[in-house]
Amino acid sequence: MSFSAPFLRAALPAGRSLSMRKTLLGFSALLALPVLGAQAAPAHHVHAQRAHPGHGSVVEPVTPPEDAILGTINGQVLTERDVDNRGKLFALSTGLNISPDLMQRLRPQIIRQLVDERIKTQEILKRHINVEPQQIAQAINNIESRNGMPKNALRDRLAQDGVSLTTLIDQIRVQIGWMQVLREEISGRGRITAREIAQREEALRAEEGRPQYNVSEIFIPVADPRHSETELEFTKTIITQLRNGAPFPIVAAQFSQAQTALDGGTMGWVQEDSLDPPVVEIVRQMPIGAISNPVKVAGGYVIVTVNGKRTIGHQNVTMVTVRQAFFPFSSPLNPQEPTDQQKMALQKASAAAQSVHGCDAMEALNHSLGEKHPSDPGGQLVLERLNPQMRQVLSDLPVGQSSRPLVSTDGIALLTVCSKGQKNIAQQSPSEIADSLMNERVEQASRQLERDLERRSVIEMRKDDKTASAKPADDTQNDEPPAKKPHGKPAPGQG
Incomplete structure (x- = not known):
């Protein structure tokens, strides 16, 4: 028996929630x-x-x-x-x-x-x-x-x-x-009506065949367009950190001034006419996963990354649901010198891989092990979006059968596939369209309210921390706050 190099566990993502009530879960990206x-x-x-x-x-x-x-x-x-x-x-x-x-x-x-x-x-x-x-x-x-x-x-x-x-x-x-x-x-604006959903569905059908991009953004506003050197330097600093490994959703949640910061910067699937023209030119050429240079847009700078590209109406993917059991180590693994506890954990995991079949049995096993990691690592997963190691494990694993033991620095995981099937994720259900329309309303309301509140605020900063100037509460002339990034006209299929 021997330990391989630690298996890098995938951060299995849950599907992006689009409804306003689910957006509250977005700060788990913090x-x-x-x-x-x-x-x-x-x-x-x-x-x-x-x-x-x-x-x-x-x-x-x-x-x-x-x-x-x-x-x-x-x-x-x-x-x-x-x-x-x-x-x-x-x-x-x-x-x-x-x-x-x-x-x-x-x-x-x-x-x-x-x-x-x-x-x-x-x-x-x-x-x-x-x-x-x-x-x-x-x-x-x-x-x-x-x-x-x-x-x-x-x-x-x-x-x-x-x-x-x-x-x-x-x-x-x-x-x-x-x-x-x-x-x-x-x-006071009421719920999304069946007519609005039908209009969006009709627009989607008319747009079939056009490109769409799954984009995430970090928007850095510029207080004075005539002197944007500080903001540009900050934007470049953030880009360096992202390219050095800082997770995009976390940085977006911390620093982006767009409403999408609540969801880790994710704009979802958008069409070209809903993006700023300079951003369109970038995303057309960007490989998936790359981090852009600073992009000058109205009101500031934006950093974008492309999570995926597709053609409207056509994107078949493999959807899987998974259950896992995790055998924790009492100390971090040194592959050259595993402890007795780690050797015993590998023995138990190897035996379980042969004897445990089905998702219910895998959940029960994980419960008996103390549930150090959740039995369900993320709901329905898009197989093609998982990291190559995890994709390789799950793609050939029959439904109900346990995987081989997957060794990481803190323990050993066993996985089993509960379901597997094809889905055209470019097609939106009526509920998904309603969520998308509601998100657009929320974004518009947030931008407007933030502008109004900032305009009425009195902000006085120490001389060496001039992040905002003092503004009398009743001064509404010639004192517009920095503009938020305009997301343009919502495009059919945005979500």
């Missing part, structure tokens, strides 16, 4: 731990930085006192501690070593994001919207579940890295509360 972090983190660390295996770390620069006030937003203070904690959260969630120089370059955008969140929080409170502790707890549970973490592991992980749990809770509270604000904003 922390893709520990899988994404473990894959991205460099092996070395620098003296005097706080480093832990498998996730990001930040070199501690000399900073002003933590309670130093950086500015006020409608009278509410923003402190050095707030910015420092958000930076640490970003470092942890990306799994990258963040140097003092990089953190300094990220600082203006972190401050800008915190200013926007303060404004949103004040509107949430003004409307007497109460985000229940149970909602926040469920959100944190979702993050842990999607990343195979046991209950309360995220709290412990943050504490280990010196990140206040309040930092994550505040970010989640704003996102949940803001979605409730948007519900109020669009409540």
Whole structure:
């Protein structure tokens, strides 16, 4: 018996939720731990930085006192501690070593994001919207579940890295509360009607044969178009981090100023006429998975990545559902010197691979092992979108049969396929079309409300942190806030 090199487990993605009620699940992309972090983190660390295996770390620069006030937003203070904690959260969630120089370059955008969140929080409170502790707890549970973490592991992980749990809770509270604000904003516009769905279906049929792109974006607004050097430099910094391995959804959730940030930057399937012309020219040529250079659009810069390309009406894929059982290791695996516990785990997994058949039996086995990873790793999965290793395992695996033991650094997985079939995913169901139309309404309402709130806000920042200028609440002349990226006319099939 011998151990092979650790098998890199796929981060099996759940299908993208399009409805507004499901969008709340999108902030699970805020922390893709520990899988994404473990894959991205460099092996070395620098003296005097706080480093832990498998996730990001930040070199501690000399900073002003933590309670130093950086500015006020409608009278509410923003402190050095707030910015420092958000930076640490970003470092942890990306799994990258963040140097003092990089953190300094990220600082203006972190401050800008915190200013926007303060404004949103004040509107949430003004409307007497109460985000229940149970909602926040469920959100944190979702993050842990999607990343195979046991209950309360995220709290412990943050504490280990010196990140206040309040930092994550505040970010989640704003996102949940803001979605409730948007519900109020669009409540008077009624539900999506059968006529609207029929019109979109007719438009889709008329567009059959045209190209579509599955695009994710990070939008960085420019405060003054005449002087965009700071924003351009920040955009280039983010691109470098993405190309070094920072997960796109996490960076988008942290820094993008488009509404798509709530869903990790995902725009879904869009047509060319719903994208900015400069973006169209880029996505036509980009290979899938590449990260673009900065693209200048109205209101700022955008970074895009293409997750897929298809022709409207034609995209057959293989859909699979999977169950797994996970045999955890008590310590990280050294393939050259496995421990007795790891050898025993391999023996048990090998025996189970021969004797366990069917999804119910696999779920029962995983339950008996303590469910360190969820039995269902992601609902219906598109086989062609999985990483090559996982695709190879599942493509030839008969339904109901167990896979060979798949060894990783923290344990051994067994997989079984519950169902497998072909689906034309370019065809949208009426419910998917309704979700897409509702998302368009939400995006429009969010952009308009953010502009109105910023226009009415009084933002006063310390001289060396000029992320926003002070604005009197009644001044509506010649003081438009930075424009959000226009997504153009919603295209048939967008979703």
